[in-house]
Amino acid sequence: MMAAWQLCVLFVVSAVVGYFLISQVPSLLHTPLMSGMNALSGITVLGALAAAATGHQCLAFAAIILAMVNVVGGFWVTDLMLKMFKKEKGAAHDE
Amino acid sequence: MNDTVYLIIGILTVLAVLAGISAMSRVRSARAGNAIGAIAVAVVLVVTLCKHELLGQPMVLVALIVGTGLGAFGALRVKMIQMPQFVALLNGLGGLASALVAYGSLNVGGGLEKYASQIALAVGLLTASGSAVAAGKLARMLPQRPVILKGHSVIVGGLLLLTVIAIIAKASTLVVIASLLFGVFFSIRVGGADMPITISLLNSLSGVAGGVAGIAIGDPVLTCIGGVVGASGLLLTQIMGRAMNRSLANILLGRTTVTASAKGAHAKPEAAASAEAAEAPAADNAPAEAEPVAPMSAEDRSALLKEILSAAKDVIIVPGYGMALAQAQASVKKLADTLTARGAKVRYAIHPVAGRMPGHMNVLLCEVDVPYEQLFELDDINSDFATCDVVVVVGANDTINPAANTAEGTPIYGMPVLAVGDAPHTIVCNLDDSPGYAGVPNSLYQSSKSLLMFGDAKATLAELLDLLK
Numbered sequence: 001m002m003a004a005w006q007l008c009v010l011f012v013v014s015a016v017v018g019y020f021l022i023s024q025v026p027s028l029l030h031t032p033l034m035s036g037m038n039a040l041s042g043i044t045v046l047g048a049l050a051a052a053a054t055g056h057q058c059l060a061f062a063a064i065i066l067a068m069v070n071v072v073g074g075f076w077v078t079d080l081m082l083k084m085f086k087k088e089k090g091a092a093h094d095e
Numbered sequence: 096m097n098d099t100v101y102l103i104i105g106i107l108t109v110l111a112v113l114a115g116i117s118a119m120s121r122v123r124s125a126r127a128g129n130a131i132g133a134i135a136v137a138v139v140l141v142v143t144l145c146k147h148e149l150l151g152q153p154m155v156l157v158a159l160i161v162g163t164g165l166g167a168f169g170a171l172r173v174k175m176i177q178m179p180q181f182v183a184l185l186n187g188l189g190g191l192a193s194a195l196v197a198y199g200s201l202n203v204g205g206g207l208e209k210y211a212s213q214i215a216l217a218v219g220l221l222t223a224s225g226s227a228v229a230a231g232k233l234a235r236m237l238p239q240r241p242v243i244l245k246g247h248s249v250i251v252g253g254l255l256l257l258t259v260i261a262i263i264a265k266a267s268t269l270v271v272i273a274s275l276l277f278g279v280f281f282s283i284r285v286g287g288a289d290m291p292i293t294i295s296l297l298n299s300l301s302g303v304a305g306g307v308a309g310i311a312i313g314d315p316v317l318t319c320i321g322g323v324v325g326a327s328g329l330l331l332t333q334i335m336g337r338a339m340n341r342s343l344a345n346i347l348l349g350r351t352t353v354t355a356s357a358k359g360a361h362a363k364p365e366a367a368a369s370a371e372a373a374e375a376p377a378a379d380n381a382p383a384e385a386e387p388v389a390p391m392s393a394e395d396r397s398a399l400l401k402e403i404l405s406a407a408k409d410v411i412i413v414p415g416y417g418m419a420l421a422q423a424q425a426s427v428k429k430l431a432d433t434l435t436a437r438g439a440k441v442r443y444a445i446h447p448v449a450g451r452m453p454g455h456m457n458v459l460l461c462e463v464d465v466p467y468e469q470l471f472e473l474d475d476i477n478s479d480f481a482t483c484d485v486v487v488v489v490g491a492n493d494t495i496n497p498a499a500n501t502a503e504g505t506p507i508y509g510m511p512v513l514a515v516g517d518a519p520h521t522i523v524c525n526l527d528d529s530p531g532y533a534g535v536p537n538s539l540y541q542s543s544k545s546l547l548m549f550g551d552a553k554a555t556l557a558e559l560l561d562l563l564k
Contacts, residue, residue, distance in 0.1 A: 002102075004207035007310040011322040014109070015306075018323030021113060022330050024120035027447055027472050030331060030454030033119055034298055035182050036129050037327040040112065041189040041298075043136060043320045044305040045162075046143050047196035047312050052155050053147035056199040061158045063195035068162020069169065070189040075133040076170030077181065081458050082126040084175075088466035 032081045039074025042067045104142050105316040111135035112320060116327075122467055139316055175462045176419060179451040180233035183226045183294055186301050190222025193304035193321075200311045201267055211311035213262040217274040219304035221258070224278030226297045232282070233290060233451060241286040251280050288416070288493065288532035290451045292335045299328020331453050338447035338473075340499075340510040400546055401562040403520050407484040410434050410441045411476065413513055414456050415449050417490015417525055423552035424463045427489055430556050431465070433563050439484075442469050444476045444513050446494035473513060481517040487559075488515060488523045489552050492531030497538050505535045521545045524555040 002010070025033050048063035112135050118128025149155045173181045197215035200208070231237035244250065254277040261269035285293045306321020336343055391399070412427060431441045443465065449456045457470050480486065488495060495515040499507040515521055516539055523539065527549050530536050539545050548555040 002313060002315055004205065004211065004310055004313070007313065007315060007318045008207075010315055011306050011310060011318050014319040014322035015326040017113065018116070019326040019330055021116045021120075022323075022327045024117070026120070026122075027334070027445070027454055028457050028467060028470055029119060029122065029125055030334075031178065031182075031452055031458045032125065032129070032454070033327070034295070034331060034453055035178070035185075036116075036119065036132060037302065037324045038182055038186050038189065038298055040132060040136070040320055041186070041301040041305050041324045042192070043139075043317055044189060044193040044196055044308060045140060046314055046317050047200075047305075047308050048192060049140075049143050049147055049149060049155065050312050050314060051196055051199040052149055052152065054199070054203075057154060059195050059199045061154055063192045063199075064155065064158035065162040065165070066188045066195070067192035068159055069166040070185045070192065071133075071136060072163045072166030073169045073181070073185050074166075075129060075136075076167060077173060077178065078129045079126060079133075080170065081175075081178070081461075082122075082129055084458070084461040084464075085122050085125070085467045086461065086464060088468055 029082075029085075032078045035074055035081065036078040039071055039078060042070030042074060045071060101142065101146050102315065104139065105319075108135045108139040108316055109319045112323065116323070175458060176422065177234070178458065179290065179294065179455065180230045182452065183230035183233055183297065186294070186297050187223045187226030187230065190219045190226060190297075190301045190304050192219075193301070193308045194219025194223060196308045197304075197311055198267070200308075203312065208311050208313070209265060210262065211307050213265055213267065213270055215304050215308035215311055216267065217258050217262055217270050218300055218307060220271060221274040221278035221281070222297055222300040222304055224275045225282040225293075226278075226301075228279055228282035229285065229290065229293055229297060232285070237283075239286065241289075242283045244280075244284075247280070247284055251277065251284075254280060286532060288448070289339075291448050291453050291455070292332060292339065292341070294452050295328050295331035295335050297328075299325050299332060302326075302328055335448055335453060338511060340508070396546065397562060400522065400559065403485050403522070403546075404434070404559065404563055405437070407434065407439050409479075409483040410439050411480060411483045411486045411518070412441065412443045413486060413488045413491045413495055413515060414443060414445070414460065415489065415491025415494060416451060416455075417492070418552055419450060419455070419459055419490070421490060421526075421552035423489060423524075423556055424459050426553050426556035426560075427460070428463045428465055430487070430560055430563075431469075433560060437563070442471055442476060442479075444473065444480075445470055446473055446491070446513055449491060449494050473511060477514050480514045483518055485520040485522060486515050486518040488521060488525065489556070490525055492525060492537055493533045493535070494531075495537070495539060496531065496533075496535060498535050502535060506533045507535050515539060516542065516544075519544060522548060522559070524548045524552045524559075526550065526552070 045067035048060050048067050052060035112132050115128040115131035118124040144150055194216050197212045201212045254273050258273040258277055261273055302321050302324025306318050306325055309317030309321050333343055434441050445456045493507055495513045497516045499510045499512040502508055521544055523545055528540050
């Protein structure tokens with residue numbers, strides 16, 4: 001288990017790293033980027049699972065459902081959107 | 096499973112997520128990047144299930160299945176046009192989930208952890224209520240116009256202060272009430288065109304809520320990914336703010352909306368303002384261009400339109416939220432195809448805040464199979480307006496208003512706009528000549544280079560298509 005202050009440092013470091021990686025994403029892809037990040041924020045399901053393990057059953061039940069809707073819905077629609085970005089006809093088809 | 100193994104898997108998960116984000120910087124690899132992120136989350140989810148020995152708990156499994164089912168159902172049902180409200184809704188759910196996690200850990204850990212729980216509770220709940228209101232507005236279930244109460248800023252500021260005091264005092268009930276109300280009052284006064292900023296900010300806050308909840312419960316994966324999402328939303332908020340000439344401080348203080356007086360200006364109530372705006376381009380070394388258009392007969396206009404479009408070799412299309420409202424994307428594509436078939440080069444100029452969320456126009460155009468190479472950002476295409484043959488504006492207004500360069504004191508002054516006024520001809524397919532969301536009259540409408548085709552964009556675009564047949 002990491003200490004709280006170590007986690008605070010980790011939070012700041014990931015935010016800085018994330019900021020630089022995300023600044024490379026062109027504005028063309030800002031909508032899928034946002035919905036992808038949105039899906040990632042559903043990672044809080046890990047916290048909901050931890051809550052289930054510590055006996056907060058009702059709370060965990062609700063939190064797991066909410067976070068899973070966020071994760072699944074978010075990644076799915078991001079994929080639907082990215083699938084639409086196509087090159088000009090004749091050009092090599094995108095993966 | 097011991098903590099070291101979990102930590103190693105956690106580190107790998109975070110690295111995979113970062114690699115996925117990195118892959119999203121190019122269209123070719125973006126889809127794979129999203130898949131990497133999804134797989135990483137799935138793996139760490141299963142690992143966490145094993146770690147806490149939850150696989151035997153039917154309640155947990157039912158919740159996972161129900162959540163997955165609802166998420167998939169939503170994703171299958173949602174239409175592209177509904178994407179802004181769907182993203183806002185999901186965002187709110189994520190914030191609420193983080194708040195619940197924080198609520199469950201209010202009495203766990205040392206002093207720092209306890210404060211982290213209170214903060215995550217507050218941020219999660221204000222994200223949830225703020226996103227719910229934003230989603231309601233985007234889905235047109237709530238009024239689109241900003242709802243501004245008397246002393247709104249005082250209420251919002253007071254609620255924020257109250258939330259902070261409650262966090263410091265660890266008065267969780269007060270945290271819940273104050274933060275929920277803050278979210279509602281913050282979002283309710285935001286109008287349509289300010290939505291890109293608001294959604295970006297709420298997106299950031301949902302990440303912060305998750306990350307801080309991670310600190311509260313001692314989960315490094317949650318902390319890291321929450322931090323990344325928080326940074327992503329912050330960056331988008333900054334980009335949107337820059338594109339609307341609003342500082343981050345202004346946005347955070349809630350000054351995201353236009354002033355009430357400017358907002359009410361409809362049609363031409365202020366002759367002075369409109370005259371000022373009309374004269375403005377003249378000062379900007381474009382003499383004689385702002386003269387009023389002489390009335391033209393319908394036949395003359397059609398003939399002129401036909402002449403301009405038939406001769407055009409370099410066309411720039413400028414879409415705005417009006418195109419989305421009129422659902423005219425397919426008509427735009429048809430016009431572009433026809434022009435291309437006649438040998439013209441067609442490009443699209445996309446303003447960063449066009450639409451209701453960052454990158455909104457790109458998604459709508461890609462849905463109707465516009466190749467993404469034809470979509471250009473403001474900085475990349477702005478110098479080309481002067482050299483193109485004709486610009487077709489479809490439902491854009493504030494983002495092309497020359498007043499942003501010249502009309503000091505208006506809400507859009509200083510905002511970077513598409514230099515449509517530089518083009519030799521502009522065909523405007525907007526609903527009417529009323530000012531855009533910012534309430535500033537558009538001097539382009541008075542320009543002799545503009546041909547105004549007011550009405551439903553689908554119909555006016557069809558008219559243009561007929562002329563080309």
